[in-house]
Amino acid sequence: MQERKLPATLRFMLAARRSELLRLEDLSQTCALVTRISQLVHALQKERGYSNLYLSSQATHLRPRLESLSQAAASLEHELRAALEEIDQNDLGAAEKTRLFTRIAHALHLLDELPALRRRILDRRTSAQDATATLARLIGSLLAVVFEAADSAVDPDITRCLVALFNFMQGKELAGQERALGVAGFACGYFVEEQLERLNHLQECQERSFSTFSRFASEAATQQWQALCASASNLQACRLREIARSTHAKAKLDTQLGELWFELHTQRIDLMQGIESQLEQELLQCCQLGMQRIRQELHSHRRVLENLSDLQHHEEQARLFSVHSSELDSPPADGLSSNLARSTLDLLQHQAQRLQVMQDELREARQALEERKLVERAKQLLIRQQGYNESEAYAWLRQAAMNQGLQLEEVAQRLLTTSTENPSAQPRARLRH
């Protein structure tokens, strides 16, 4: 191998770049998986929506449509599983796959139970609420895979794409849950207090997700999002939200509004899918560009280093035949000569600076994931320790943030820190802000 001839310094410089390329190729495979997951999630959301309609009414005409949606999701699941088989068979290398694989195992575990759920739905042996909850859990587990992929990505551009995509998927999933909740409410003719709280919670969390998405998304995706927000179906959907908020047991609505709600929210979610596809394409493109760039750099890097190495060889040769220079004032024969040394150092410093910039950018993009993790964990803590439901836990955090003039994630951080330091003595009184 020609590289063997290079001095160790130069060989390690090349190996550093090669390692970067390998890591990117690996990441690119994960991103391909993420786009498959994104498509499966969309199919499952559609299936969930129709399952809900099917279970909420006695109408049998919905059954064929539901079955075809199930089939579409099953076929995407099949493709995802085939892609997973590929990964499984590959050599693991020493890359960090532990968390990603644990998430995948969890998602697969829930997917394993999907056929049974589908049968119960078709046979009407489950409630719309239970079916929705089970499918939401499954979709949540798939989103967790995307989150982990974003959290373990090492390229700042790709991480930004993944953070944008994850947040968009999360927002869209919350929109799906909102649609389901609305269907249930309008079916009764009004919303009870708890449903309204949950509706608020879902809307706030959607806003949070889409605002994070906007921070990391491309110009094109952001414009598509703004167009969606200004679209007629979105504005009408918002108006129906207001109507939902004004209902109570004594102010019932025409249950027909439920169908309009479903239709408008479905249009809204379908528009979202267009943006999701855009984000998927951008992600894959970003991987391609990144690999292309490193391959080119690696190629030119190798050429530069080989030239450096040749230069060293020639200078040494020149010295051997030189009779003019005395031992004392000639450049030292050991190691690289000074010109060469300077070029090598320049290359190294350039590489180190580039890595530093990458690290900073990466930290910035991961910050958004870190904040989400904190809020999620604080919510879980409140649910466990205080017996709150999810909306209540979120409302508590938001209120505490307002009272203390802090960011949501700062409150979450403080809550978690106190709890870790003193896990048993978490006085309920203190928790009331």
Added chain:
Amino acid sequence: MQERKLPATLRFMLAARRSELLRLEDLSQTCALVTRISQLVHALQKERGYSNLYLSSQATHLRPRLESLSQAAASLEHELRAALEEIDQNDLGAAEKTRLFTRIAHALHLLDELPALRRRILDRRTSAQDATATLARLIGSLLAVVFEAADSAVDPDITRCLVALFNFMQGKELAGQERALGVAGFACGYFVEEQLERLNHLQECQERSFSTFSRFASEAATQQWQALCASASNLQACRLREIARSTHAKAKLDTQLGELWFELHTQRIDLMQGIESQLEQELLQCCQLGMQRIRQELHSHRRVLENLSDLQHHEEQARLFSVHSSELDSPPADGLSSNLARSTLDLLQHQAQRLQVMQDELREARQALEERKLVERAKQLLIRQQGYNESEAYAWLRQAAMNQGLQLEEVAQRLLTTSTENPSAQPRARLRH
């Protein structure tokens, strides 16, 4: 392969653990490299100390001792290079090696120039100050490899060991630089203002390093450190520091004190090496234990999963031959049966929790590295933008921290943030606190 028979869920659970093991094995190899580097650094520190003595005096009797110290260092360098060859030839996998390899390339580059420096020293063609500075740069580049190893380690226990070792090495290196500075000062009979400032700086940074070391070190290492602090040679060395501080051009000292200074500080540094060896051993032990634990867990994990899989198989078989249960109230045949599902879920949740705890611990240990990086980068920024030297930059940060009632790293963070946002317009006035 037997694993092929397991359902995909269980296979991914196993793959997650296997990935953890591979990653740990890889880390263990890096740690072995770190201990070699630690030993080479010690030898180079000794060589630097004697080079200094040799260059500061005209005494020729020091030359044989110096040559033998150079040889000792060269032989450790040779072993390190051989170990690096091994790594270089290994498959890279997809692990993050880019930063580590860039650091290694830089260290190798400076090592390449060492033979020439040695010749200049023996021939007295360089000043003590220049030789010290060049060797300090080389040692700094080796410390940077250890830092990077610590920063990319994925196991919290091992990261803690590496953080303790890195900070101890850093403190010891500063002690070595202090020794060199003292030798120069006592040789003149007094210290000029700039030397005294630098002496303060070296002592403060030592304290910072050793205090971080203490936070992450084992009980045994901490006790050894406390014993060192209470040792006679350390106390005497501290007294000589006070004497150094009281000197000026009109209050010269007996230059013989320089030899005492050298001897006491050498004893102090030799004691440090004992602790360093302890830390090296603990690090390697920690790697061994970690791998052993995961191997055992992987083994029992595999057994549990295979049992789960068998169970599934049996339950499916049982169902096939059962004539009692009707299709409707029997558990669904698809996917895992509910008992099995619960066991799988338990295992998954256990694994996810363990990973969460590891992540938290890892973040905590890395925080110390992050803080150091911030302070270093802020210092470099001040040096670049304000023309300060290192001591001045550090003094500026410390003063700013005191004035604003902040931690050093918080000031560093603010300085870097402002500078990134507005790289060109960094008003000198604002920098004066």
